[in-house]
Amino acid sequence: MHGLINKSIQAFLRANYGQRLWLQVAERVGFESEGFEAMLRYDDQLTEDLLQASIEALDKPRGALLEDIGAYLASLEPIRRLLRFGGEDYWEFLQSLDELQGRGQMTLPDLELPELTLRTERADRFLLIVRSTINGWGAVMTGLLRAMADDYGALAMIEQADTADGQEAVQVVLLEATFNEGRRFELARPVGGVR
């Protein structure tokens, strides 16, 4: 598994629950190093163990935990900015998700992002189908899409769903693409880099 994914989980735990909880989780999975390195690879099982240990330590259902991780990712300024390149408003952003995997791989060819397909069911109703060898990306995307709706200032109802053939999916009902102003986004990177 790409270190970026493990490091995201680590950063999420530290930011939302503190260093002590992270150390507790690291202890449970027998991870002895100071922390994950975003640019190294780790054994796939370690990611699964990490999630399992977090679920136990926080006493939180898997789906809810993964949604929170998705929301956390979208709150990180570098990631938020990269996602905002997807489009001018939330509708365009949704349309751009088909390319998310490709965009990710353009930067990090070995990053295991899910394959996303947006199906328009009605004018205001979308189903984002999430295909991945790793179970749980549907929940992560649900949290991420909710956070990005806030970021764009869109009014939307976003829930985890499943397709008829059992694929993970996210149901999006877009009530208003520009409900309020949303957060600022300028194409030019802020001087001094993004933190």
Added chain:
Amino acid sequence: MTVPCACQNWLRLARGLGPDALGQLMPMFLWLDPQGRISALGPALSKILGPGRLLGARFEQHFRLRCARAGRSGVASALDGRRRISLSLRARPEITLRGSVADVGMGASDGLLLNLSFGIHLAEAVREFGLTETDFAPSDLAMELLYLQEAKATVLNELRALTVRLEDARRSALSEAQTDPLTGVANRRAFDLALERLIRGLGRGGQSFALAHVDLDYFKSVNDTLGHAAGDQLLRNVARVLEEETRRSDLVARVGGDEFVLLLRGASDRDRLHSLGERIIARLEEPFSYGEQTCRISASIGVALSPDYDEPTAEVMLADADAALYLSKRLGKGRCSLASASAAAEGMRA
């Protein structure tokens, strides 16, 4: 005769393609009349050139043609027959534009149509002119380029931070591997490496050096009477004294229980080495207090000098320093002896 159908369609298309439609398709288009004045331009270009009256302005007022054909004046003739062009902005010469050009009307009777875009200076232009996504045609790859540039910068930052962390870890592992944990001075391994380096350096014209073997006298009795904790404290004290009496460029190493060695770079004066040895011994003989108790030790020193050898080796120099140390002990301890130059030259033991 009836006009052919395809031609009619072309006419209809041309009539329908007003500046607004052109601007939507090509936000950076520029239409010049045959005299080289701006007839129309796309919204992004007008944002970049503005404010001020742009329509009717001469091309040269705002742009400079890069690599214009020699001897041709006027933009129309300079662009004649070209398809790719490169321009820079008069107001911002560092920002270059590139694009394509096409004739409007037969023989450019209605002027020239230019479609421009930013080259490699895209990111600067976006910052400089406050451009947004709507300033680029959806078919333009500008957004992908900006995205990629930013993603790449983020990944590079992460990699740079990783490299720094790895380098720090490497340095501290290295220093741990070469440090005596009790006293904090170099260990045997570090000493061996440094001695090898000095000897190799001699072959390349490097500076001479002296190797001093320092062995504590009466240390065992301190250990026996005051305990190991006192012994450890004493060894730390010895290491501190040795470091204080040598220079930063010298090396102090602990190579055995109560054995230290010094590598003294640039030292070749026998008298000065001798007095250094005696000074060290005098300081080590100062009373040492541990809690309520006080004890005294001394030290014997043997020194070998690299200039005494034609081709010094670590083994021979170490053996000669040892022999000089043994001589110090035999002469009653608490002394410093130098391996004799003639003995070293003859390969004998002092």
